[in-house]
Amino acid sequence: MLSFFRVNSTLQVISLLALLVLIRIPFLLSAPPLLIPELNWMLVGEQMRNGNLLYRDIWDSISPLSALVYWLIDLAFGRSQLVYHAAGTAVAALQVFYFNWVMNVRDIYPDRNWIPGLIYALFLNMSFDCGTLSPVLLSTSFLLLAFGTLVKQMDRRGATDEVFEIGFYISLAALFYLPSALFILWALMALLLYTGASFRQHSLLIFGFAFPILLTVLYYYLADSLDDFNRNLLASVFRVRQYDLTDFQTLLASMFLPFAMGTLGLLSLFRQTTRYVNFQQRCQQIMMIWALTAMVSVALMPFLAPMLFISFIPALAFFASYYFQGIRREWMAELIFLGVFVFTLLILYQGTLALVPNLEVGRLSSLQVKTSPIDQHIRQQKILVIGEDLSAYRNNQAATPYLNWDLAKYDLRNLDSYESVISVYDHFRKDPPNYIIDKESVIKKLFQRAPGLAASYEKTALDGVYRRKADIISN
Structure with a gap:
């Protein structure tokens, strides 16, 4: 499979997107277990369609742009888990394509191919809850846009006023999932350490980040609901904790291989530093900062589930690609990747289809909506x-x-x-x-x-x- 995606052509793009859809067809045709967060998002969308204002009339910690998306879905389709998963697959496909496109067009790897996209698509299927249209999935799309713009700045001799876009994208990401606001620190550090950005350009970055957030604050101020906005969104990131929803077995099983492959890829870079040009080394370093920022965001998660770790996937796929492309014997790389691929799909389908009926790993049982009298x-x-x-x-x-x-x-x-x-x-x-x-x-x-x-x-x-x-x- 790796050898097929080592070629950079249109056929590989189509095949990669088709593979992503094929992996998810089983739970697009037969709905996976409904999760409590999914039901919560549906209820928010339904309440907003009934004319209720988020935070004032709906006390929930969901970020405003995610709520807007769920309101639009409810307006068009009502409560539909299928739509959530179909839309999640569409967003995942866009992320896979954009991630690999940035890698190729900016020559971040020594060779242009579609292996990074293949690994990204595989890691997006580490658990069935990653397939739904979660706030983290939506947020990560804009973090990727920020990454693409930042890499473009690094590819030039000096930063330009386009740094405003980086802050703007991160702000939108935060308005989809509030802990993503931490990535403004990632952008500031990257500009400070790896570009010739001036004080004015750093100020533009901050202004780009602040602008959408200030507009949101203004909206709730005019609606006389600023206190509700502060209590139910801004302060909730420290107050809302639902750790009883956490399934640690599934979390560890689904995330072990993505983290292991990413770590092995990172370690392999220390043995091959002379192979990469200065620009590629800087890209590796800003991805390390990305991973550290994502780790800090774990402290702000309301509960722990694989779908909340989607913001790690760009960094994990980035470094795992170095690992697989750095293995000299192609047959060994194919064998290792096949093992990762099969194990990941087993966890995925165990969660959706219960391949082993009495095995709870992959099921996210504590997160599922349960029947009651x-x-x-x-x-x-x-x-x-x-x-x-x-x-x-x-x-x-x-x-x-x-x-x-x-x-x-x-x-x-x-x-x-x-x-x-x-x-x-x-x-x-x-x-x-x-x-x-x-x-x-x-x-x-x-x-x-x-x-x-x-x-x-x-x-x-x-x-x-x-x-x-x-x-x-x-x-």
């Missing part, structure tokens, strides 16, 4: 789930802004505060749920603090489930 009794209703498990929303609509439990705690865990009780009461009055599913045991205290709400609901036979009284619903 509530599904049999409550369907097509406006509900409020108090807790981290959003599974009950699968067949229902969300009511009140309290979508994300880590953010909802700001009100629902602070019921000794008069302001919080008034806030909860107002949200219930504006968008009352027909059912409340209380998994955190806060409703009793809420009803004590707000008797008006207590009079509107009655307890059901289901544990922790409250129903809005029929006479109130009919009115």
